[in-house]
Amino acid sequence: xxxxxxxxxxxxxxxxxxxxxxxxxxxxxxxxxxxxxxxxxxxxxxxxxxxxxxxxxxxxxxxxxxxxxxxxxxxxxxxxxxxxxxxxxxxxxxxxxxxxxxxxxxxxxxxxxxxxxxxxxxxxxxxxxxxxxxxxxxxxxxxxxxxxxxxxxxxxxxxxxxxxxxxxxxxxxxxxxxxxxxxxxxxxxxxxxxxxxxxxxxxxxxxxxxxxxxxxxxxxxxxxxxxxxxxxxxxxxxxxxxxxxxxxxxxxxxxxxxxxxxxxxxxxxxxxxxxxxxxxxxxxxxxxxxxxxxxxxxxxxxxxxxxxxxxxxxxxxxxxxxxxxxxxxxxxxxxxxxxxxxxxxxxxxxxxxxxxxxxxxxxxxxxxxxxxxxxxxxxxxxxxxxxxxxxxxxxxxxxxxxxxxxxxxxxxxxxxxxxxxxxxxxxxxxxxxxxxxxxxxxxxxxxxxxxxxxxxxxxxxx
Ligand code: ADP
Numbered sequence: 001x002x003x004x005x006x007x008x009x010x011x012x013x014x015x016x017x018x019x020x021x022x023x024x025x026x027x028x029x030x031x032x033x034x035x036x037x038x039x040x041x042x043x044x045x046x047x048x049x050x051x052x053x054x055x056x057x058x059x060x061x062x063x064x065x066x067x068x069x070x071x072x073x074x075x076x077x078x079x080x081x082x083x084x085x086x087x088x089x090x091x092x093x094x095x096x097x098x099x100x101x102x103x104x105x106x107x108x109x110x111x112x113x114x115x116x117x118x119x120x121x122x123x124x125x126x127x128x129x130x131x132x133x134x135x136x137x138x139x140x141x142x143x144x145x146x147x148x149x150x151x152x153x154x155x156x157x158x159x160x161x162x163x164x165x166x167x168x169x170x171x172x173x174x175x176x177x178x179x180x181x182x183x184x185x186x187x188x189x190x191x192x193x194x195x196x197x198x199x200x201x202x203x204x205x206x207x208x209x210x211x212x213x214x215x216x217x218x219x220x221x222x223x224x225x226x227x228x229x230x231x232x233x234x235x236x237x238x239x240x241x242x243x244x245x246x247x248x249x250x251x252x253x254x255x256x257x258x259x260x261x262x263x264x265x266x267x268x269x270x271x272x273x274x275x276x277x278x279x280x281x282x283x284x285x286x287x288x289x290x291x292x293x294x295x296x297x298x299x300x301x302x303x304x305x306x307x308x309x310x311x312x313x314x315x316x317x318x319x320x321x322x323x324x325x326x327x328x329x330x331x332x333x334x335x336x337x338x339x340x341x342x343x344x345x346x347x348x349x350x351x352x353x354x355x356x357x358x359x360x361x362x363x364x365x366x367x368x369x370x371x372x373x374x375x376x377x378x379x380x381x382x383x384x385x386x387x388x389x390x391x392x393x394x395x396x397x398x399x400x401x402x403x404x405x406x407x408x409x410x411x412x413x414x415x416x417x418x419x420x421x422x423x424x425x426x427x428x429x430x431x432x433x434x435x436x437x438x439x440x441x442x443x444x445x446x447x448x449x450x451x452x453x454x455x456x457x458x459x460x461x462x
Pocket of ligand 1: 363367368371395397398399400408413414415427428429430431453454
């Protein structure tokens with residue numbers, strides 16, 4: 001069972017942040033801790049040296065006496081700091097000794113430190129060690145001081161409080177970042193997931209045949225907007241196809257009804273013996289069957305042009321010569337309507353399937369004749385360039401409305417005008433033409449001014 005996008009995204013972001021927070025906390029903790037310990041270690045040595053230096057200044061060389069009360073103060077002060085000192089003069093006689101002075105306080109301080117360090121830094125396994133410093137005055141040895149402190153280093157209460165506070169801050173920042181990440185992940189996932197869920201619902205409705213549905217409104221994500229546009233486009237296309245399909249069924253039924261009913265009523269009357277089956281009557285039945293044949297073959301050609309096995313048989317073809325020969329074949333049709341059919345232009349040779357391009361040109365010219373009233377004009381012109389050959393068929397007939405221009409290439413599309421006039425086929429001539437031109441890598445476009453005429457242009461690349 002795949003998990004939802006929202007859950008996955010939130011979980012992933014939370015996980016990444018958790019890992020980052022843990023890593024940053026651990027690293028900073030270790031780094032800051034180590035740096036701090038190094039600092040403490042240095043401080044300790046400096047402090048011991050400072051004590052020694054301080055004591056050496058309490059010797060009065062003239063009277064050869066120590067300022068014992070000062071040394072006492074310093075000793076007690078240092079003791080509570082964790083430094084136990086013992087001062088002796090140059091002859092080794094004891095001047096001041098913390099342990100002698102306050103044994104209980106000394107062992108209390110030592111125990112406190114050992115306990116604290118054992119609890120907080122058990123791996124350190126430190127101990128108290130004595131460090132002896134010589135005391136000098138004006139270059140003369142005046143005694144020595146033994147400073148005992150816990151090594152390699154020790155942390156005072158305030159040091160520990162500082163480190164604890166640091167850790168607490170890191171933990172709080174981490175928890176805050178984690179909460180923010182979960183929230184951000186949730187919001188982001190919602191933003192991404194919502195349009196996807198909506199799109200899926202709409203796609204399902206489209207699949208169920210609801211082509212009127214659309215993805216309304218914009219999302220805040222570009223890709224989601226593209227998905228919405230694609231869905232709307234899909235629904236549009238399906239809607240159009242569905243309408244065309246319905247119209248196709250109506251059209252085919254309509255096209256079939258007239259010849260079929262004529263044939264059946266004629267045959268019925270003849271079978272009942274009311275009519276003699278004369279040659280003329282049989283001929284009219286035969287003509288109707290011929291019309292049915294044209295319709296069926298039109299449908300067949302469309303299926304072929306749109307089918308998968310559509311193969312072009314290319315050879316060098318001259319568009320101008322091709323246009324001339326197609327126009328010759330349609331001359332009688334043009335003459336019937338007293339239409340002037342002219343072909344002009346330049347030679348343009350390119351690699352194309354002559355039969356199929358001939359079919360395209362024939363369709364365009366016969367449409368032009370069909371949709372141009374008596375006495376009109378149809379001009380076919382061929383232009384040549386380095387990259388392409390262009391052939392256009394222009395008439396001064398009924399024309400097309402602007403909105404119909406892109407539709408005339410659709411399967412079974414016929415304008416209302418042509419439908420009412422009951423001229424022409426079923427509206428697949430231009431569809432086939434477009435398939436053929438597209439297979440050649442070319443384009444076919446229509447321009448028109450309603451009531452004034454149309455111009456269909458085919459551009460074939462060389
Ligand atoms: P048909 O077989 O009905 O002619 P086409 O696919 O060739 O089908 O054309 C589709 C529709 O485009 C026609 O029914 C007609 O309404 C319109 N049409 C095509 N050519 C022209 C033209 N030269 N002038 C006006 N309308 C045209």
